[in-house]
Amino acid sequence: xxxxxxxxxxxxxxxxxxxxxxxxxxxxxxxxxxxxxxxxxxxxxxxxxxxxxxxxxxxxxxxxxxxxxxxxxxxxxxxxxxxxxxxxxxxxxxxxxxxxxxxxxxxxxxxxxxxxxxxxxxxxxxxxxxxxxxxxxxxxxxxxxxxxxxxxxxxxxxxxxxxxxxxxxxxxxxxxxxxxxxxxxxxxxxxxxxxxxxxxxxxxxxxxxxxxxxxxxxxxxxxxxxxxxxxxxxxxxxxxxxxxxxxxxxxxxxxxxxxxxxxxxxxxxxxxxxxxxxxxxxxxxxxxxxxxxxxxxxxxxxxxxxxxxxxxxxxxxxxxxxxxxxxxxxxxxx
Amino acid sequence: xxxxxxxxxxxxxxxxxxxxxxxxxxxxxxxxxxxxxxxxxxxxxxxxxxxxxxxxxxxxxxxxxxxxxxxxxxxxxxxxxxxxxxxxxxxxxxxxxxxxxxxxxxxxxxxxxxxxxxxxxxxxxxxxxxxxxxxxxxxxxxxxxxxxxxxxxxxxxxxxxxxxxxxxxxxxxxxxxxxxxxxxxxxxxxxxxxxxxxxxxxxxxxxxxxxxxxxxxxxxxxxxxxxxxxxxxxxxxxxxxxxxxxxxxxxxxxxxxxxxxxxxxxxxxxxxxxxxxxxxxxxxxxxxxxxxxxxxxxxxxxxxxxxxxxxxxxxxxxxxxxxxxxxxxxxxxxx
Numbered sequence: 001x002x003x004x005x006x007x008x009x010x011x012x013x014x015x016x017x018x019x020x021x022x023x024x025x026x027x028x029x030x031x032x033x034x035x036x037x038x039x040x041x042x043x044x045x046x047x048x049x050x051x052x053x054x055x056x057x058x059x060x061x062x063x064x065x066x067x068x069x070x071x072x073x074x075x076x077x078x079x080x081x082x083x084x085x086x087x088x089x090x091x092x093x094x095x096x097x098x099x100x101x102x103x104x105x106x107x108x109x110x111x112x113x114x115x116x117x118x119x120x121x122x123x124x125x126x127x128x129x130x131x132x133x134x135x136x137x138x139x140x141x142x143x144x145x146x147x148x149x150x151x152x153x154x155x156x157x158x159x160x161x162x163x164x165x166x167x168x169x170x171x172x173x174x175x176x177x178x179x180x181x182x183x184x185x186x187x188x189x190x191x192x193x194x195x196x197x198x199x200x201x202x203x204x205x206x207x208x209x210x211x212x213x214x215x216x217x218x219x220x221x222x223x224x225x226x227x228x229x230x231x232x233x234x235x236x237x238x239x240x241x242x243x244x245x246x247x248x249x250x251x252x253x254x255x256x257x258x259x260x261x262x263x264x265x266x267x268x269x270x271x272x273x274x275x276x277x278x279x280x281x282x283x284x285x286x287x288x289x290x291x292x293x294x295x296x297x298x299x300x301x302x303x304x305x306x307x308x309x310x311x312x313x314x315x316x317x318x319x320x321x322x323x324x325x326x327x328x329x330x331x332x333x334x
Numbered sequence: 335x336x337x338x339x340x341x342x343x344x345x346x347x348x349x350x351x352x353x354x355x356x357x358x359x360x361x362x363x364x365x366x367x368x369x370x371x372x373x374x375x376x377x378x379x380x381x382x383x384x385x386x387x388x389x390x391x392x393x394x395x396x397x398x399x400x401x402x403x404x405x406x407x408x409x410x411x412x413x414x415x416x417x418x419x420x421x422x423x424x425x426x427x428x429x430x431x432x433x434x435x436x437x438x439x440x441x442x443x444x445x446x447x448x449x450x451x452x453x454x455x456x457x458x459x460x461x462x463x464x465x466x467x468x469x470x471x472x473x474x475x476x477x478x479x480x481x482x483x484x485x486x487x488x489x490x491x492x493x494x495x496x497x498x499x500x501x502x503x504x505x506x507x508x509x510x511x512x513x514x515x516x517x518x519x520x521x522x523x524x525x526x527x528x529x530x531x532x533x534x535x536x537x538x539x540x541x542x543x544x545x546x547x548x549x550x551x552x553x554x555x556x557x558x559x560x561x562x563x564x565x566x567x568x569x570x571x572x573x574x575x576x577x578x579x580x581x582x583x584x585x586x587x588x589x590x591x592x593x594x595x596x597x598x599x600x601x602x603x604x605x606x607x608x609x610x611x612x613x614x615x616x617x618x619x620x621x622x623x624x625x626x627x628x629x630x631x632x633x634x635x636x637x638x639x640x641x642x643x644x645x646x647x648x649x650x651x652x653x654x655x656x657x658x659x660x661x662x663x664x665x666x667x668x669x
Contacts, residue, residue, distance in 0.1 A: 061573055094575030101573075106566040110665055111588050121574045156664040172574060 007034035007075075008179050008212050009058075009097075014072035015287075016050075016057045016236075019065055026284040027053045029236040031072075035180065040206060040213045042227030042244065044220060044259065048281045050236035051216045055182050059093050060086075076180070095125035098173030098211075102185040104165035108157035114141075114168050115153030121175045140171040143208075145201060163194035167201065174209065182214045187222065199226055220263050224248060229317070232256045235282050235292030238311070242318035252320035254297045291323070299324040301331060335660060339653070346649050353645045354405075354638075358398050361634055368432050368632040388432060401638060404429045409439055433633040441624065442640070446606075448519055449613070449620030454605045456540040460547025461598055467548070468555020468594075472563060473582055483552065490549030499542045499615035506538060513538050517618040539616040543609050547601070554597050558590040565589075592662045599655035603647035 016028035028050050035041055043051045056062045057069045059081060074081040077096060081089055093099070101107045109117060118137035122128045128136060134153065141149035144167040157165055166186060173181055183202070187195040203226055206213060217223060223230055223244065230247045232240040232255065240253040251257045258277045279296040282288075291297070294304040303323050311319035312332065325332045368388060369381060376384075385391055389400070404427060411423030429438040467487075471480040507515035514535050523529050562568065563586055571585045610622035617623075621640065628636040660666045 059573075061569060090575045090577060092575070093573055099570075099573035101566060101570060103566055107570045109567040109571065109585050109589070111592075111663060112585075120571075120576060120580075124577075125575060158665045169570070172570070175574075 005036050008037045009035040010073075010075040011054075011058065012073040012075075014054065014057060014074065015070040016053055016062070017068050017070050019068060023285055026287050027067075027236050028057060029284070029287055031233075031236070031238055033231060033238060033241065035212050035214060037179070037212055038206075038210050040215060040226055040228050042223035042230040043214060043216045043233060044218060044223055044230060045233035046218060046277075046281050048283075049233045051218075051233050052184050053236070054233070055184060055214060055216060058182075059097055059099075060089050061093075061099070091125065094121045094173075094178075095176040096178055096180065098176075098178035098181045100166070100169050100173050100181065100183040100186045103189045104162055104169050104186075105189065107169055108165060110157055113154055113156055114160070117157075118153070118168070118172055118175060121172060125176045136175070137171075140175055141168070143174070143205070144168070144171045146171075162190055163197060166190060166194075166198055170198075170201065170205070174205065174211075177209065178211055180212050180214065182216070184216045185218070186215075188217070188219070195222075202226070220259060232259070235284060235288060237288070237292065237321065238319075239293065239322070240314075240318075240320040241311075242315065242320075246315055246318050250315065250318070252314040252318065252326055253322045254299045254324065255293050256320075258296075258298075291321075303331065335657070338660075339657065342653050342656070346653070350642075350646060350649060353649075354402065354642050355398065357638060357641050357645070358394070358401065361638055362394050366632045368634060370632060401429065401635070405639065405642070412437075412439070429635050429639055431628070431633055431636045433628065433631045433636065438636050438639045441636070442621065442643070445619065445621050445624050448517075448618055449606065449622065452517070452536060452539050452613070452616075452618050452620065453543060453609050453622075455536070456543030456609070457547050457601065457605050459540065460544040461551055463544070464548040464551035465555055465594075468552040469559055469582070469587065469590075471552070471556045472559030472590075475560065480556075483556070487549035487552050490545045491553070494611070495542050495546050495609060496611045496615050498545065499538070499612055502538045502542060503615070515616070517616050519619050539612055539618055542615075543612055546609075551594070551598065551601075554594050555590065558593050559586060562586045562589045588662075592659060595658050595662060596655040599651050599658055602651050602654075603644060606647050607644050 011034070012032045014028055014031040015026070018025040018027055031050075031054050033041075043055070045051050053062065053067075057067070058074050060069070062069070069082060072082060076092060079088060079092075081092060084092075108114070115134065115137055118140060119128075119130065119133035122133040122136050123130065126133075137153055138150040141152060146152055146164060146167055152160075157168070160168060169186070186202075187198050190198060199222065202213070202215075215223070215227060227244045230242060230244050231238050232247070232253065234255050240247065240251065240256045242250075242252075247256065248260065251260055255277075261275045262277060264274055277296055282292050282295075284292065288308050290306055291300070291304040291309055294300045297304065299322075301323070307323075309321045309323050311321045314320045323332050324330075368390065369384060372381060372384065382391075389397060392400075408423055408426045408428055411426065412428060415421055415423050430436070431438050431441060434441065467483050471483040474480055503515045506512045512534075515538075517535050517539065518531075521528060521532055521535070523532050563582075565586075568581060568586060571581045576585075607622060607625075610626060612618070613620045613622040614626060625637065625640050627633075628640070
């Protein structure tokens with residue numbers, strides 16, 4: 001990673017475990033990453049790969065029990081969010097770190113007006129009066145491209161369409177000028193044209209407001225369009241991270257390669273069948289002692305089943321957790 | 335909302351007319367004779383005259399229409415007379431109880447305060463303890479508090495009030511002698527001592543009924559809270575950095591109250607019905623007890639009128655519940 005700028009958010013060795021009746025499930029296993037100011041970090045992986053859980057663990061949004069953030073450090077604004085205590089964490093949530101969720105249809109409270117829900121963080125974190133918050137709320141709705149903002153503040157969420165509701169969610173997340181915005185599959189529940197509008201909006205806002213964004217998705221097409229850097233997750237671990245261009249041209253982890261192959265293309269000859277990765281992502285009953293992808297991996301060899309690969313450097317700012325050397329097409333030494 | 339209310343009120347008219355007819359016919363079909371208690375030594379022709387005096391010699395439809403006229407026309411006129419000192423209803427035949435030969439409405443007016451005092455207060459207390467218990471049980475699901483609450487409400491709901499009532503009487507009135515076992519309706523609250531006496535005699539019936547009501551409503555509250563606590567908007571509220579108190583008592587509670595308010599509103603008519611059995615157990619001579627004794631005595635006008643008033647209240651509070659639903663939930667619009 002290039003030095004010079006201090007990361008705005010720094011995660012080290014994050015471990016999250018769910019206690020269930022069937023025993024423990026290790027959802028996040030020693031995840032470490034840095035987020036630089038103004039950067040858009042894409043996080044990809046299948047359902048169940050631990051993307052959302054990782055991000056929710058950061059700011060204590062997982063219900064506990066069953067979730068238990070067991071180890072790690074989350075440095076934000078000079079404090080460790082895992083040990084700073086509930087009050088400090090509340091001050092960070094919504095103010096320092098904004099959150100957008102997947103389903104805009106259910107993420108807003110149906111019985112309060114949009115204005116009320118927008119004013120809440122403004123009055124809680126910035127100490128604005130109701131009248132000041134109302135003015136700011138209208139500005140925010142305007143910023144996210146909702147026409148006739150001042151009047152629409154009086155409306156209830158059900159009076160907005162899905163895309164408009166997601167805009168409202170974005171406005172709420174941006175209300176207190178956060179340094180980091182975490183977007184958890186914000187376009188998955190929207191249809192494609194609305195998805196494009198939301199992407200355009202976020203790209204636009206990012207340049208206007210200069211915040212860092214973590215964008216969780218399983219859609220590689222979206223990632224290619226907006227991310228600066230990509231983190232691929234599998235089995236609750238980061239298996240590869242690279243600048244976006246590098247990841248798409250030189251994937252160095254078999255899982256990333258398989259993911260890229262599954263993207264259907266409209267160009268070229270029509271494929272007879274969609275390409276899939278056979279099998280299911282693992283449910284980890286214990287911290288992984290071997291490569292979690294080994295049983296689905298075409299490159300797997302003996303070592304993959306007895307040792308969990310660490311992240312190996314694979315280029316500038318590019319790491320991959322794999323024992324296979326794709327340049328030599330042979331196992332790595334050592 | 336206004337047109338909706340008006341429409342509902344208009345629909346209520348035929349509904350209530352049909353209900354009144356059904357009640358009337360059911361009472362007609364029921365076995366028993368208002369003169370059943372008249373001694374056998376009374377000659378049959380005298381009995382026939384008594385029957386005619388009660389109006390029982392005319393066919394049922396005549397008596398039904400007569401009752402309708404008395405209930406919907408004569409009684410309101412008497413009410414107006416009573417309130418404004420006019421004499422519109424003078425000389426018109428009111429609904430008269432077979433048993434006491436008093437106007438039925440007068441008896442109801444005498445009995446209503448007792449019922450409201452005991453049963454109404456019990457309902458109010460029941461609601462007030464049920465809501466916090468329900469909220470806390472849901473928020474701390476499967477905690478010892480929740481488990482205790484589940485157990486107590488299961489007991490409170492499944493053990494009938496005539497049993498808990500008698501148990502309380504045995505323990506607190508007979509053994510410990512803390513409270514009187516019979517509710518004294520003649521007691522007038524004039525000073526501190528009589529106020530304390532009134533409180534003491536209310537404790538047991540109110541406790542029995544409040545527990546029963548609270549058991550039911552706290553379960554509703556808990557279930558509704560649980561439904562909402564897992565919703566996405568709760569996560570959003572937390573992600574906004576709101577405190578737990580605001581998240582639970584503003585965001586979740588407001589949503590959870592929607593079905594619960596309906597249940598509470600629908601339960602209000604039962605207050606006027608008097609907790610029939612509890613009033614019997616504690617000898618509170620309210621409306622419930624009146625209904626039972628009138629049924630025993632085949633006092634048709636009394637039973638008919640009381641039952642019909644309950645029907646009106648049920649229809650009315652159904653409407654109120656619907657309106658409250660519309661007020662609490664912005665997604666519901668009736669117009």
